[in-house]
Amino acid sequence: MTQPLLELHNLNKSYGTFEAVKDIDLSVDAGEFLAIMGPSGCGKTTTLRMMAGLEDPTRGDIRLEGQQINDLPVWQRETPLVWQNLALFPYMTVRENVEFGLRMKKVPAPERQRRCAEWLERLGIAGFADRNVAKLSGGQRQRVALARSLVLQPKVLLLDEPLSALDAHMSIRMQGELKRLQRELGITFVYVTHSHSEAFSLADRVVIMNAGRIEQLGTPQDIFLRPRSRFVAQFVGGISLFSGVLKSTKEGKIGIDSADGLLQIADPASAQSGTRCDLAVRADRINVTTQPGWGTNEVPCTLMSEEFAGAVVNLHLETAAGTGIVAQLQQRDLERLSARAGQQVYASWHPEDGVLLGAPALKAVA
């Protein structure tokens, strides 16, 4: 078993009585792209700042290659950070920005210039080397920020919502470049974001944080297909949730007894009958019809609204019991459906598409 590159052990951070980060245990492997995601105030940035040494943990350990680095001052750590606002040094040219860290580390001038030139070239900003950073576009500034950190050849690069300042188009382009760069370099990236699309498309593993704790840690597929809690399901979005009590019928069917009737599931896992459970069904697995009789789990609903999202449309439905259901349809299926808001429709799905939240068996999967 190889040693993880970066480990957090029982990490805590309190500000007065407010606990920003609670008992975080996390290990990041060398060469891994890890995304930390969560709503604002969940402690993701605080966790990142503790890795960089910008905040002192109240309790717990941070280890880099097995060495405890808690007490190492910021300037002695080798954990460069790409800042949300980039924090490029104004009054300095692109070259001076990129060479800054090498100067601080007293790298001799010839090597400094060689490494700087190499990274400017690599990130396609060599043509702007002598330009003031204030006179660059958003994408160019982003590249300078990356070059400034990567020129130090760190083992781990910390990124704090680095793409949030870019427009949508540029952000997607930079995502592609980041991923390619990370693969080529084999450097560990720890990437904090509030955006699912960034986290899911970039990361090897995703950490979902809520109220200072880790809610779920897994591959993007794991989290998307098997959210572990209501919070994760709601945060990831596009998931309908039903609560009820786990029950097996005389005919051998297993499901949860909810306000919307018995909703069958395929895999009962090891949860016991009688436990309260939440059932999650992804929007793309829900079928919407105007006539009943299409599926095992079928709930009559009212069509509340449509939400246009390009090739697909999200339909917001509500059952008689008041449960909200979201179903995702292709444009052409919506045309075939020809239903209007306020109309009665039927939402159905296969038992195998229902995921029990918080069931013990699911932990083995993650």
Add this chain to the structure above:
Amino acid sequence: MNSHLKHALPAWVWFTGLMLVFVILYAPILSALVFSFSADRFPSLDITRFSTKWYAQVFADARALEALKNSLTIALSTALVATTLGFAAAYADFRFRFFGQRMVLALALLPPTVPIVVLSLAMLAFFSRIGLSGTVGSIILAHVVVATPFAMAICRLRLEQMPQEYETAAQNLGATPGQALRLIVLPHAAPAIGAAALITFAVSLDEYAIAWFVGGLEQTVPVTVLNTLQGQVDPTIHVIGTLAFAATLSLVFAAQLLMLRSTKSHKNKEVSP
């Protein structure tokens, strides 16, 4: 930018009002300038001849030159010390969070609000007790007390425009706190430091009451002016007044220019995509 907004009163009212304010402010100074070039012994409007003899007289007056030397020494020392202290205080307030911070800030900004006569008397009492009164050093110390808050206020304004991340980013890239201060914070604050030096220099150069109280026989230019006036109306007063006004005006103007240029460059930076 808001030129399309209509004011409550017509433009000529504003314009006349503004002109009136300027006339009241600057007419006496202008008159000093005019009379300083008049050959007449007493200021009156039927000026008979243009002359620079009063200027010649001032520059030949040993007492005036001594006062000028004192004033410049004091102003320069005050500018150096007050700007250093003011920047240090502003930086501490910007960079650190500590217990009683607001209190410290309020106390640091207080001296200019104390009535000048009260401050002067207190200074005199204090300096004579420790045996410093009547020296150039005591005037410098007293002027530092009055000028530092100005320097601090100017530096704070500039530091507040700097994102905290710049300094931490430098440290994150391996700069020690000292290097980050020198390489990142100081270049950013340089225009404000320059402006603070000019303003504190001007504050000291113009200050009369404290210098009169604690200076004893060591006279600065404003004190000399007043002492001269107490005896008789001397036309050289107009010369000194004009020169003092010109000096102060250039100092304040230069300081304004520095601050304006730095905020402009700051704004340009924010606008760029």
